[in-house]
Amino acid sequence: MNVTTVDVCIVGAGISGLAVATFLRREQPARSLCVLEQGDRPGGAIRSYHSQGYLAEWGPHGFLDNRQESRELIALAELENDQLSAPLSRFVRYLCLGGRLVMVPQTPPRIVLAPLMSWRNKFRILGDLWRPYYAGDAGEPTVAQWVEHRFGPAMLPFADAVYTGTYAGDIKKLRIDGVMPGLRELEKKHGSVLRALFSRMRARRRERQTTGAVQPGLPAMTSFVAGMEQFPLALAKPLQDAQQLHLQTAVQTLQPDQGGWLLGTEHKKYRCQHLVLALPINASLQLLKQSLTELSPPTKALPEARIHSVLLGFGPEAAIPFGFGYLAPEQEQRFALGALFSTHMFPGRAPGNGQLLEVLVGGRRHPERLQLSDSDMIERAFADVSQLMALPKEPSFTAVLRPEAGIPQPEESYSSLLAWRDQLKKIHANLHVLGFGWQGIGLNEMVREAKFLAMELAARPLNPAHEVKGIYV
């Protein structure tokens, strides 16, 4: 079988794999690399939908612009002029509480000060200052256990909304150490989360006073003129031009070989010094468990949460409140997890002066709803949002997007998986495992880990056998 030899082989052309390749090419243009992707398009979970003048998203709708690595990657993709920003300072979010939409301030201290709960509950939140460290039975509390212990039950709907909006998860199953790594260390060190926050605020203020830096404002939600998919497509273009991106190339096997790795695909083998698995956590586990037998993973797979989107298009008469959208905590017993007010966030995503709502259905708690037919799902989603805002009798446009990608859930076995990945790295120093669900689930987290790895790879000596020689005429 035909064998291609490169120095770095990256499996997966989602944002993680593309970011590793892009940063590495910037650091070491001579490094030979290739990206292998099973699908016929780059981007993975990032995919935009265009139909009849509507623009919506199958996967991520945007990411916050407060991470330096992501800004660098946008610059490397040459997309600065195509960037769209919806600042958190202008665009409010709503919670569905008691069957109606309530505007929620953007930061936890403001949520506590807002008239969203009784004074008794507000005082209970301050109780965090005196609560002992959460030991719990198993030592690794769920988000719900931990939030209730520290701040009282009144904070649960807010925590629920946060982790519905990010993980589409269930706070009774998600682990606090998985979704907020390091927070319990601070809790332990300062004896309280609030004390830790105050101490961090004081330290930052002192730093600003000494450096003269201005206090940063709230970040902005970022997307692109042609939707989120524009980002991976722009990153993939130079790789495609250099024939370094191989689409429709599913990696089926991997095995250690001559101090490096040998990868098997349907038609070809790839030999590399460094193997980067830039895949969702379960896809990596699948490949690793069948290929590496000396250290089996503590679990076969992490649970995933899947969401489907119901797109509802309206004319300008629909009274969609101004803001990003709303989330509905589980206690509200609604059909939809929430909805994005897409044309407020990024105007022009509906034809003419129309409006678009993207209603989110399913999540970790309600996978059964994903089995509904398109027409039933649209009917139930429309009935749900119609109770929360004044909408016309019927939407003028409907569609259902059913992405295959699920969101990995840091539940019970997650911390042991991370420990397993660390052990694996000790055994195989040139095997690099990152991507969706390993160190977070957001795009910014993917890009940060990708850049970190690219810099680590760039610091390692280039194998002379794999160096691309310059051509001199």
Ligand SMILES: Cc1cc2nc3c(=O)[nH]c(=O)nc-3n(C[C@H](O)[C@H](O)[C@H](O)COP(=O)(O)OP(=O)(O)OC[C@H]3O[C@@H](n4cnc5c(N)ncnc54)[C@H](O)[C@@H]3O)c2cc1C
């Ligand atoms: C519905 C949904 C909504 C989201 N919303 C947001 C949001 O608003 N903001 C945000 O920041 N993040 C959001 N995310 C998370 C974000 O999409 C992910 O962080 C990111 O896309 C993960 O990128 P990745 O490259 O690690 O994985 P992926 O995007 O999954 O890419 C992995 C790639 O590897 C390929 N692959 C898999 N197995 C193989 C194999 N054996 N051989 C070759 N190729 C293989 C896949 O085809 C895929 O293209 C959302 C995710 C989902 C699913």
